[in-house]
Amino acid sequence: MDRWNRSVWFGISIALFLIVWEAVCRLLHVPPFILPPPSAVVVSLWDLRAVLLGLHLWVTLKEVLLGLGVSILFGILLAFAMNMSRLVERLVYPYIVISQTIPIIALSPVFILWFGYDLTGKIAITILFTFFPIVVNTYDGLRSTDPEMLQLLRTMGANRWQIFSKLQLPSSLPHFFSGLKVAATYSVAGATIGEWLGSSEGLGYFGRRASGNFQAPALFASVLLLSVLGMLLFWLVGQVEKRLAPHKRTKRQTSKGQ
Amino acid sequence: MLDKLAFSGVRFSYGDQPILQHFDLRVGKGEFISLIGPSGIGKSTLFQLIAGLLQPQAGTITVDGTPVANRLGMVGYMPQRDALFPWRNVVDNAALPLEIQGVPKKQAQADVRAQLSRYGLADWADAYPGELSGGMRQRVSFLRALLFGTDIMLLDEPFSSLDGITRMEMQEWLMAMWQQTGSTMLMITHDIDEAILLADRVIVLTGRPIEKPVELAVSLERPRTTAFRNRTEFLTLREQVWELLRQNAATQARPMQRPGRSGGMRNG
Numbered sequence: 064m065d066r067w068n069r070s071v072w073f074g075i076s077i078a079l080f081l082i083v084w085e086a087v088c089r090l091l092h093v094p095p096f097i098l099p100p101p102s103a104v105v106v107s108l109w110d111l112r113a114v115l116l117g118l119h120l121w122v123t124l125k126e127v128l129l130g131l132g133v134s135i136l137f138g139i140l141l142a143f144a145m146n147m148s149r150l151v152e153r154l155v156y157p158y159i160v161i162s163q164t165i166p167i168i169a170l171s172p173v174f175i176l177w178f179g180y181d182l183t184g185k186i187a188i189t190i191l192f193t194f195f196p197i198v199v200n201t202y203d204g205l206r207s208t209d210p211e212m213l214q215l216l217r218t219m220g221a222n223r224w225q226i227f228s229k230l231q232l233p234s235s236l237p238h239f240f241s242g243l244k245v246a247a248t249y250s251v252a253g254a255t256i257g258e259w260l261g262s263s264e265g266l267g268y269f270g271r272r273a274s275g276n277f278q279a280p281a282l283f284a285s286v287l288l289l290s291v292l293g294m295l296l297f298w299l300v301g302q303v304e305k306r307l308a309p310h311k312r313t314k315r316q317t318s319k320g321q
Numbered sequence: 322m323l324d325k326l327a328f329s330g331v332r333f334s335y336g337d338q339p340i341l342q343h344f345d346l347r348v349g350k351g352e353f354i355s356l357i358g359p360s361g362i363g364k365s366t367l368f369q370l371i372a373g374l375l376q377p378q379a380g381t382i383t384v385d386g387t388p389v390a391n392r393l394g395m396v397g398y399m400p401q402r403d404a405l406f407p408w409r410n411v412v413d414n415a416a417l418p419l420e421i422q423g424v425p426k427k428q429a430q431a432d433v434r435a436q437l438s439r440y441g442l443a444d445w446a447d448a449y450p451g452e453l454s455g456g457m458r459q460r461v462s463f464l465r466a467l468l469f470g471t472d473i474m475l476l477d478e479p480f481s482s483l484d485g486i487t488r489m490e491m492q493e494w495l496m497a498m499w500q501q502t503g504s505t506m507l508m509i510t511h512d513i514d515e516a517i518l519l520a521d522r523v524i525v526l527t528g529r530p531i532e533k534p535v536e537l538a539v540s541l542e543r544p545r546t547t548a549f550r551n552r553t554e555f556l557t558l559r560e561q562v563w564e565l566l567r568q569n570a571a572t573q574a575r576p577m578q579r580p581g582r583s584g585g586m587r588n589g
Contacts, residue, residue, distance in 0.1 A: 211404045218372040219421040219469060220394025229420070233408045310408050310449035 099280040104287065107280035115269065120288055122265040126182065126254040127292065130189025134246060138197030139239075146205040146231070156202075162195050168256060175260045185257035185265070192253030193246035200242025204235025240304040247296035251289055266292075323386050325350040325505045326371065326473055330380035333366060339530035340366045344380070346524070346534070350472075353499055353506045355516035358526030359566060364509045367526075368475050371507065372396050384473070394422070397469035397504075401477045403462040405450040411437070412446050415464045422470070433468070440464050456487045463495070467502065476508040480515070489547045492518060496545060513562050514550055525562055527569035535565055 081101045087093065088100035095103055108115065145152040171188050178187040208231050216226050258267030266285045273281035305311065328346040332339070340363035348354055356364055369375040370382065373392030381388045384395060397418075405414045412433045419429035437443045440460045450458055459479060466474050479495070480488045496519060499506055510516045516523050517539055525535045537558060541549055549555055 209404065211400050211402060212406065214369075214374065215398060215400055215404050216417075216421070217374055218393060218396065218398040219418045221421045225421055229417070230406070233406070236408075308408060310410075310451060 096277040096279045099283055103280040104283040107278075108284040108287065111281060111284060115266070115284060115288060119264055119266045119269045119285070120292070123251075123254050123258070123267065123289070124292065126185040126189055126257065126265065127250045127296070129182075130186045130253060131193050131246060131250045131296075133186065134190050134193040134197050134250075135243070138194055138242075139201055141198050142201035142205060145202050146227075159195060159198055159202075163199070167191055171256050172260055175257065180261040184260075185254055185262065188257035188260075189250050189253035192249040192256075196242045196245040196249065197239070198242075200245075201235060201239045204238025205231050207238065208234050236304075236307060240300060243300050244297055247300050248293045250296065251293040255289060323350065324348060324383065325352070325385065326507075327383045327386075328370075328377075328380065329383070331370065331377040331382065332379040333370060333375065333377055334530070335366075341370075341377075342530040342532045344531060344534070348473075348505060348507065351503050351505055352522070353520050354508070355520035355523045356507060356509050356526060357511070357513065357516040357523060357562065357566075358531075359570065360511065362526055362529065363531055364526060365477070367531075368398075368477055368507075368509060371473075371475060372398055394469065395471050395473070397466035397471050397474040399459075399462050399466040399474065399476045399479050401479070402482055403450070403458040405458055405461055405465075407450050410447050410449050411442055411453070411461050414450065414461055415468060417465060418469045433464070436464065454487075455483045456491055459483065459491055460494070463498065467504070472503070473505045474507070476506060478509050478511065481511065488515075493547060495519065496543075500544065513559050513566075516562065517555060517558050518545060518547065518549060523558070523562060525565045527565060537561060 085100045085102060088095075088098060099107075141155065145155055170191060174187045174191055175184045178184040212230055212234075213226065216230055221229070254265070255267035255270075258265040259271050262268040266289050270282045270285035270289075273279070273285065324347045326346075326348040328344055331341050331344040333341045333344075356367065358364055366375065370377060371392070373389075373395065376390070382392070383389065384392060389395065406417070409417070412430050415433045415437075416424075416426070416429040419432060420426060424432070434446060437446055440463070442457065442460060442464075445453060445457060450461070453461070463479070466476075476495075480491050483491060492515060499519075508516075508519060520539050523537045523539060525537065527535070539558060541552065541554060
């Protein structure tokens with residue numbers, strides 16, 4: 064019931080927002096190339112549906128999924144390696160911390176230079192954006208096991224593999240997923256920036272070209288699609304998390320205390 | 322009678338902080354022993370020594386009469402907070418020690434399910450710890466400790482997180498369980514009443530390092546109920562234990578201990 068209520072209120076707030084936006088544009092006669100009213104954005108989205116949905120969305124989606132996929136694979140592997148070997152941890156972890164402080168956007172042109180203007184370059188930038196949140200969160204998750212649970216497993220005579228698979232791995236899942244949620248939203252930004260820097264297709268490329276031509280409604284249409292893409296990815300990660308963590312899904316109301 | 326577990330001349334220290342010195346302890350098969358002492362005195366160290374997480378720096382620890390260096394997996398452990406894994410349901414939590422021992426998962430689960438009704442958990446087999454009450458969680462934790470498959474059990478302040486009423490229920494429940502299983506049990510507690518009510522012998526740990534623990538035999542007949550608290554023998558024992566702890570607090574307080582690890586004055 065509470066959830067239903069929430070979505071109703073969210074719907075109301077969205078509707079209000081759009082009405083105010085539309086009204087401001089019309090009443091103040093804002094030029095459409097500065098701020099197009101939402102109606103113009105929708106019309107533009109409809110007019111351009113063939114090229115936006117048929118071509119550019121797919122190109123961006125491909126970059127996002129490939130980049131995110133590579134980040135997940137290697138991010139997890141690196142986090143595991145740091146967890147298994149003290150040496151790897153000592154060698155690698157400082158760089159991961161430092162990398163958090165580097166403005167990634169500033170590095171993007173270099174990445175395009177290294178990896179080229181084709182698909183590889185965009186995937187490289189998407190990886191640049193998504194790799195670190197996944198590594199850092201997964202590794203922190205592996206480290207954050209409850210000491211009492213660890214002690215319990217050790218009194219059972221558990222070996223390293225058993226401790227890893229039965230305790231560290233499951234208790235790191237929530238951390239991994241919060242990293243993945245951040246990475247999912249970053250991945251769209253990464254692909255977009257990659258396309259800005261040099262491309263001939265994709266939603267980022269389309270938006271940049273539209274803004275160059277003062278076609279604000281088309282720009283907003285591409286931005287709308289990009290944010291929907293980000294939200295969908297975020298939602299998808301949440302769904303996978305719910306599947307893998309059944310104890311967070313059900314809450315019977317019968318227990319007392321504790 | 323053969324000792325189930327025995328410490329002889331055990332010494333252990335953390336750095337230059339001695340915890341145990343010439344420590345002797347003998348636990349007979351099927352005995353229930355309570356260990357009581359001020360907090361910070363090293364009861365957890367003692368437990369970790371018994372469980373095999375730590376090794377004595379001198380002296381020996383014997384199980385069933387033979388010195389055993391690797392005691393991991395030989396002693397069932399019921400930790401202070403229940404330490405149930407939140408992502409495992411009741412069955413999978415209790416089956417954990419069986420899984421560690423290499424019992425196939427299906428069979429481990431079947432073994433656990435067969436036992437749940439005895440612990441009043443049959444309806445909760447598939448529930449997650451977050452859905453259970455404090456008392457139920459402790460029963461799952463107890464079952465898990467039992468399924469280590471050994472007949473020594475360490476209970477580390479098992480009821481300290483429970484409310485008073487649940488706590489008394491669980492004390493009676495534990496006494497019944499002890500008599501059913503015939504296990505040897507060692508329980509750490511901060512609660513003098515609990516220590517006396519459940520145990521055959523109460524061991525009062527005092528001093529720094531712990532050198533000569535005082536043993537008090539509890540001669541109350543079994544089965545006991547929580548109402549035994551009002552008996553004269555019980556009250557006398559309780560006064561004795563309290564007196565020992567008070568003396569210890571007094572001697573510890575006089576030569577000012579280093580800050581941070583002062584001789585704890587708190588009692589349950």
